[in-house]
Amino acid sequence: MVRTNSSPRLIDVAHASGVSIATASRALSGTPGVSDSVAEKVRQAARELGYVANLHARSLASGSTATIGLVVHEIGDPYFSEIASGVLSLAAEHGRTVQICHTGRDPEAEVEQVRSLVANRVGAILIAGSGFVDASVEAPMRFEVQRYAEAGGRVAVVGRHHLGVDSVLPDNRPGGRAVAEHILGLGHRRIVVVSGSLELTTVADRLEGVRDALDAAGLDAGDVPVLEGPFTREGGRECIRRMLADHPRTTAVIALNDDMAIGCLSQLRSSGVSVPGEVSVSGFDDVAVAQDLSPGLTTVRLPMAEMGARALTLALKEPGSRARRQRVPAELVVRDSTGPAAR
Template sequence: MPKPGPGLRLLDVARHAGVSLATASRALAGREGVSQEVANRVRQVADDLGYVANPFARTLAGGASPTVGLIVHQIDDPYFSEIAGGVIQLADERRLLVQICHSGRDPGHELRQIRHLIAQRAGVIIIAGSGFGDPGVEAETRTVLAGYQRGGGRVAVIGRHALDADAVLPDNVAGGHALGSHLAELGHRRIAVAAGAAVLNTVADRLAGVAAALRRHGLSPDDVPVVHADFVREGGRLAADRILRDHPDTTAIIALNDAMAMGVLATLRERGIGVPSRMSVAGFDDVSVAADLAPSLTTVRLPMTDMGRTALELALKSAGSRPRRRPTGHRLIVRDSTGLVPSGARLAGEGVE
């Protein structure tokens, strides 16, 4: 591995500005003890020379670490790549670098990544994605993060409320509620849910919202089959298969994220089951392709890009010691994949061999 060539040193800047190293450092850091005039001159010179501080030296000397670590389940999942887009956006503006790693939906691996990030002296760690509900690992994660925070590290989480840190939290319960109400109001009574792993808090919350809405509309939870599978496209296919097999009279499937909804749609398409004529389908997140699917997907929009930005913002100005939670808006986006319950609903399932 390479050692990039030497660059401009602070000493060079100092010399050009006719001041000492110490003064130049203070001037650029914007600290007290330098006259306005000198400070400006130094900054001017630094700019002209295109000086960029060596972050390694800076960090080593006890200064700020300019990198933020971002842990996502998987970057090529649109939900996470949109969040990452937001984080990178703000980081760019603040001249920070973003280090991304995958947790791969594995609590142990996530913890390992956190440790790695800490060892690399990241100044901020942002964790996107649900908790996994593994009590042992969760506890250790909590301990490690606490130590990191005690040492001055900043932590923010997105969509997970179990951690002791600043949090950006979509109201998954309310979103699920909106979805449930929407379908109930369209007249559906045979509604099934394609859910991710039950231990993911995102799944649990959305599910709770859906259940509450359906209850308000007179459906008992027992009437609503919930199929748990991977929280990705393939999982959606699997869930749809099971639902069609075990509950052939279903008229609407609520997928708890758009990825699963895409899988559900794929299965339905292959089986020649019309959407929404025979089956309504809804998703959650509103990833950018949701509008281009066949048919376009009814879903709950979450402002992923904003969530990423906000998380970094919170972490950066994390002033008080008490973690803050910043809720995010959400909005039901009704598109073409949901419709009135088919009048011949009792015939539903006929197409399923």
């Protein structure tokens, strides 16, 4: 039979170098127990034929894969694309490939994607993005993840609790506290929080931190309106419109992520409100563009790429006897979008 137009197989390499496929396999995968001279001969033949091992066959035979699965809410969102960047870079160093899926923050799509990764028999699954305050929403996800883990799969999450697996957890609450203290320290008292869905644990944690600071300052958290909208730039714009209508005397806006903060800046500008002259605005995450905005965005820095890389590192390690947690410090970065309370 003539094999036209298709990739050479291990057996072709074996023939070309005059050894068995067992030896060829060992030589190519670097398994010890092959004489150097033979190994070199095999590698040479492989190179000449342009041989690339079929990873499906390899996975099927060996029962393990070099592929990593990464689940994010939305890859077009800088928070997630920066995490993905950290994962991809480290994965490449380890010779791992990465399969990415995004879920549009839909809990059901999320479960579906995890199932599909399991079907692909990826060696590890990384999940980035907030979980849900309501544990029952997460139950199916938790079930899927646990089943995979019990079958020997490795899982690590970024910014998500409740899943019972290794996790990289940014200091959302201390970060929220730090930024709120900054705002309070500037003398602001008529403050509004611009927030994504309160169903998200990330939002809940950051908000908790803001309340810690209000409490510590002897203020009543109940006096600080929380405007809820989509966790996006458009959500930020929307909330500012509501703020201008319902809380016109506000002097500071604490947005719970940079995307919303960017939307806030944009809407304030369109509405002719000066920042920070009339209203101060802060964000959270420190996405790359935050420093290039005008005014530069005061925010809480999270090292997204590093968080992604750390999650991968956890997943690549042997599992511990129980879930590991790595805290990632959040650092307040003061730029030009916040200033002293004027009025």
